[in-house]
Amino acid sequence: xxxxxxxxxxxxxxxxxxxxxxxxxxxxxxxxxxxxxxHGEFLMAGAYxxxxxxxxxxxxxxxxxxxxxxxFLVGGLLGVLLETTLISRLYHRPLDTLLVTWGVSLMLQQLxxxxxxxxxxxVRAPEWLRGNIEVLGVPFTTGRLFxxxxxxxxxxxxxxxxxxxxxxxRIRAVVQSRGLAExxxxxxxxxxxxxxxVGSGLAGIAGxxxxxxASTQPYMGQTYIVDAFLVVVAGGIGQVRGAVLAAFGLGVxxxxxxxxxxxxxxxxxxxxxxxxxxxxxPQGLFSVRTRSLV
Amino acid sequence: xxRRWAGSASVLSGYLVAAVILFGAAPVLLSDFRLxxxxxFLCVAMVAVGIGLAWGSGGMxxxxxxxxxxxxxxIMAIHLQLSDAGxxxxxxxxxxxxxxxxxxxxxxNPVTAVLGIIAVPALLALLLGLGVFRRRVKGAxxxxxxxxxxxxxxxxxxxxxxxxxGSNGLSNFRQFFGFALSDPVNRRMLYFIAAGVLIxxxxxxxxxxxxxYGELLTAVRDGEERVRxxxxxxxxxxxxxxxxxxxxxxxxxxxxxxxVGIISPSNVGVVPSIxxxxxxxxxxxxxxxxxxxxxxxxxxxxxxxxxxxxxxWIYLQGLLFVLVVAFLPGGIGSLGxxxxxRRRAVGDVPGRSAGHGPPGRPLVDGGGPERAPAGARSGGx
Numbered sequence: 283x284x285x286x287x288x289x290x291x292x293x294x295x296x297x298x299x300x301x302x303x304x305x306x307x308x309x310x311x312x313x314x315x316x317x318x319x320x321h322g323e324f325l326m327a328g329a330y331x332x333x334x335x336x337x338x339x340x341x342x343x344x345x346x347x348x349x350x351x352x353x354f355l356v357g358g359l360l361g362v363l364l365e366t367t368l369i370s371r372l373y374h375r376p377l378d379t380l381l382v383t384w385g386v387s388l389m390l391q392q393l394x395x396x397x398x399x400x401x402x403x404x405v406r407a408p409e410w411l412r413g414n415i416e417v418l419g420v421p422f423t424t425g426r427l428f429x430x431x432x433x434x435x436x437x438x439x440x441x442x443x444x445x446x447x448x449x450x451x452r453i454r455a456v457v458q459s460r461g462l463a464e465x466x467x468x469x470x471x472x473x474x475x476x477x478x479x480v481g482s483g484l485a486g487i488a489g490x491x492x493x494x495x496a497s498t499q500p501y502m503g504q505t506y507i508v509d510a511f512l513v514v515v516a517g518g519i520g521q522v523r524g525a526v527l528a529a530f531g532l533g534v535x536x537x538x539x540x541x542x543x544x545x546x547x548x549x550x551x552x553x554x555x556x557x558x559x560x561x562x563x564p565q566g567l568f569s570v571r572t573r574s575l576v
Numbered sequence: 577x578x579r580r581w582a583g584s585a586s587v588l589s590g591y592l593v594a595a596v597i598l599f600g601a602a603p604v605l606l607s608d609f610r611l612x613x614x615x616x617f618l619c620v621a622m623v624a625v626g627i628g629l630a631w632g633s634g635g636m637x638x639x640x641x642x643x644x645x646x647x648x649x650x651i652m653a654i655h656l657q658l659s660d661a662g663x664x665x666x667x668x669x670x671x672x673x674x675x676x677x678x679x680x681x682x683x684x685n686p687v688t689a690v691l692g693i694i695a696v697p698a699l700l701a702l703l704l705g706l707g708v709f710r711r712r713v714k715g716a717x718x719x720x721x722x723x724x725x726x727x728x729x730x731x732x733x734x735x736x737x738x739x740x741x742g743s744n745g746l747s748n749f750r751q752f753f754g755f756a757l758s759d760p761v762n763r764r765m766l767y768f769i770a771a772g773v774l775i776x777x778x779x780x781x782x783x784x785x786x787x788x789y790g791e792l793l794t795a796v797r798d799g800e801e802r803v804r805x806x807x808x809x810x811x812x813x814x815x816x817x818x819x820x821x822x823x824x825x826x827x828x829x830x831x832x833x834x835x836v837g838i839i840s841p842s843n844v845g846v847v848p849s850i851x852x853x854x855x856x857x858x859x860x861x862x863x864x865x866x867x868x869x870x871x872x873x874x875x876x877x878x879x880x881x882x883x884x885x886x887x888x889w890i891y892l893q894g895l896l897f898v899l900v901v902a903f904l905p906g907g908i909g910s911l912g913x914x915x916x917x918r919r920r921a922v923g924d925v926p927g928r929s930a931g932h933g934p935p936g937r938p939l940v941d942g943g944g945p946e947r948a949p950a951g952a953r954s955g956g957x
Binding site: 311315317368371372375376377378380381382384385386387388389391392395396504508511512514515544545546547549550552553556557560561 | 637704707708713715717719720723724725727729731732734735846847853857887891893894897898901902905
């Protein structure tokens with residue numbers, strides 16, 4: 283039982299990381315229909331931001347707190363840069379954005395390798411994130427708990443922004459009907475850019491969080507991007523609640539499979555589950571109901 | 577009628593030129609080492625031909641061809657290992673004591689091995705394709721699922737240390753259906769086999785594209801719902817192209833193994849799977865010859881550059897993806913047309929380019945030679 287609970291905690295924290303990555307993806311996918319393969323490299327940029335901040339400041343404790351907003355900014359600015367230079371030209375060819383951004387991600391990975399070197403760099407966890415907390419009699423590392431809190435906080439803030447602010451209203455309007463939103467005077471181009479900033483920034487935050495449980499290296503984005511896309515597909519594109527359910531579902535499922543099988547068998551089983559699930563609900567868990575055939 | 581005859585004459589001469597280059601010039605001019613490299617590129621080009629059909633003609637962005645490439649390759653590798661080990665023998669890398677996995681025994685016989693190379697990927701593609709396309713999962717969803725399947729397959733291979741060699745893969749093959757691989761003559765024979773198979777594949781795709789089925793496939797790409805309303809089942813149309821692409825990839829993988837001498841998970845994962853696409857994009861995804869030529873050119877550039885500066889090639893590869901896909905979706909071959917089109921567009925009737933659906937998607941050729949004069953002729957063979 284204890285082992286199962288331990289796996290459950292591991293699954294929760296994995297789900298949280300996936301959620302942080304997938305939130306940005308599902309926003310940009312839902313609103314603009316683009317698939318950003320370079321999203322994983324924004325995550326990597328966030329992780330390296332934490333590394334750089336730690337090198338500059340020294341103290342691990344405060345470095346983590348400074349790195350979080352800074353990584354949000356770094357990821358967000360990278361996202362906006364990508365959006366304005368390339369993606370905005372490709373809004374009518376969503377499948378091609380996938381390949382173009384893949385090219386960008388190749389270049390960013392190699393850049394990271396040239397700048398920071400191929401081996402993983404060490405980002406030390408601050409003191410207050412190194413202990414354990416007993417939950418139901420099973421130790422839950424504080425680092426993992428921190429990631430869960432971070433993800434839940436991000437979802438809460440994002441939902442609040444989407445629901446209560448005028449920016450959120452604009453985003454929701456553009457997601458539901460771009461044409462009608464434009465007709466009502468919403469600058470959809472600017473809204474797109476803001477969405478891209480927020481989504482990519484969340485990837486940056488996910489990168490900082492990931493330094494607590496994974497090694498910081500040039501290819502770290504790639505290991506998570508495929509899973510994050512599965513979350514988006516299973517959750518329903520553009521749906522925050524879908525992403526939440528799918529991320530925790532997939533995270534926990536993978537951890538439980540990994541408990542009974544090997545990690546790689548778990549991945550295969552997970553994929554089978556997602557394909558089987560899409561047989562039942564091709565549009566994912568939640569979807570915007572439209573009358574369009576597509 | 578005359579045009580069709582003229583077309584077939586140019587087609588024939590095209591095949592002739594290809595045969596002369598591949599069978600005549602290349603073996604004479606190239607050293608054994610270079611010829612082996614070319615044979616390897618031909619195997620990759622086979623995957624590209626399949627992608628050209630599925631993606632270029634059919635609009636299915638298959639990001640997981642590594643899965644089928646790997647299946648073909650591993651089945652071939654298993655067979656070669658077993659025939660090296662002799663009857664009732666076992667490959668050296670396996671831990672002694674554990675029995676030979678039952679599915680290894682399936683491919684001991686050369687006939688079942690060759691059948692397996694074709695049938696296993698075809699069946700898997702059929703199942704995956706039916707599961708995905710029947711539920712009208714398409715576009716980005718399909719791309720992501722296919723990518724995830726390649727990722728999962730690579731992970732599965734890595735975890736199977738004792739049955740398929742884990743991340744080291746399978747290597748050290750001594751013979752190919754009884755022919756010693758150390759003999760340069762046999763290596764040359766492998767090259768000829770690869771060249772012949774590639775030409776046959778191009779011919780097959782050529783016939784498919786000219787047929788009614790080819791028209792349907794392009795129609796599904798450009799307007800799936802319309803095809804459905806006309807009474808066809810788009811899922812079946814797509815599944816067929818997907819299966820053909822899978823088989824081509826598998827055959828490419830199977831020939832890759834004796835030619836290169838090793839197959840490992842690093843040849844089948846997410847990165848190589850997308851890597852297969854770049855040649856197709858560069859050469860022109862919707863043309864007949866674009867995928868082959870583009871793939872060969874990219875393979876050549878890649879091997880030459882990474883011999884010298886590896887990081888430069890990675891930057892260049894990324895840049896190629898960005899520039900070609902974003903600005904030249906028709907491939908390098910459309911460069912001239914794109915430049916001319918830009919000049920003409922200045923004086924164009926407004927609304928003409930905007931009215932025809934999404935601009936920048938000039939992939940609506942691909943019909944028979946009768947329909948798209950300029951594009952089809954350049955893509956004759």
